[in-house]
Amino acid sequence: MALILSPKTSTCRCIAIMGQDTILRCDGRELRFSDLIELRKGQEEGVLLEERHNNLCSLGLSQTQDLPNGFCSVSLRNYYASEGEDLASPHFRAKALHEWLGKTRFCTRCGARLVPGTAEEETSLVCPECGDIVYPRIEPCIIVLVRRGNDILLALHNRRNAQYYSCLAGFMEAGESAEQAVRREIMEETGITVRNIRYFGSQSWPFPSQLMLGFTAEYESGDIRIQESELQRADWFPRDHCPITPPKGSLAYRLIHQE
Ligand SMILES: [Zn+2]
Incomplete structure (x- = not known):
């Protein structure tokens, strides 16, 4: 996995989460990476996460904010109810990952600040001091x-x-x-x-x-x-x-x- 700190392109499926909502384009098309960059403008604490092994690139915005023209938000619960599990699943994953990233900053064993794991095939945080690996919590x-x-x-x-x-x-x-x-x-x-x-x-x-x-x-x-x-x-x-x-x-x- 990679936390994308400086914007670049991604070919993965793009999803943006804001609090308990998922952000959609009003024209019904799927979000593109450029949409994530636009949504993140002025929200520098918004985290971009790329999981190539899951073909998922997600933006997590914690604060409710006014959206740029062309975007709307829908509650994840309503999205699941209307679209079903298969379509909602990547949105739920993005929500779970950003929830986890937001509250998992330091190693619980030694207290060092965690960094993104480098293994391409899994999503994890790693402690640079003691080597502990932390996975998304369920x-x-x-x-x-x-x-x-x-x-x-x-x-x-x-x-x-x-x-x-x-x-x-x-x-x-x-x-x-x-x-x-x-x-x-x-x-x-x-x-x-x-x-x-x-x-x-x-x-x-x-x-x-x-x-x-x-x-x-x-x-x-x-x-x-x-x-x-x-x-x-x-x-x-x-x-x-x-x-x-x-x-x-x-x-x-x-x-x-x-x-
Ligand atoms: Zn540690």
Whole structure:
């Protein structure tokens, strides 16, 4: 990988990320390298990253800014929902990489400033002092739809997405399997036990760096007793009479509506 500090040309696919948005050309054409240079004008902290092995050149702008004429921005979540995983995937990668670069400046072992790795076939940062190699960080999370007959378990969270009911979810702990994380999260948040945990599918979710691992499970025992630090409410709902659920494009939506 290479951080492009002095502009030159790149033949890679070009993507520009600004905060939680991706920047598109209003004429519908793909961004070109010259567009990235134009978008970076006056935004000198904007990082240009070229990954030839991924055919991807991306610009990361942290600040929301007025865009030059001919460009518009769209939320990455909406882009994923409307365009689908294949088209959204490089945008999600660019988002994840710039999130990682923005908060990975120094070696956690010796404190030296990290520099871009020189290996062409991978994306990494390297410590020039101790040689430690740092790769883009992914944080695995589980998300699970629990069924009880025709009903599904949905919860209103305290902090994130408090405007709609969703599946239970949480970060995996070091040393546990995804299935163990499913059991633990459901027990911690609602006090019930489950059986027949089945893998459903996964989704990159770079807000900031999650890999969502989706599961289904069947109710086994217990009454709902919510963890008040995490949830406002949790209840069983008939699948065809759900409350407001997360929007299309999320793994939670696919789990709840079984797309
Ligand atoms: Zn070091």
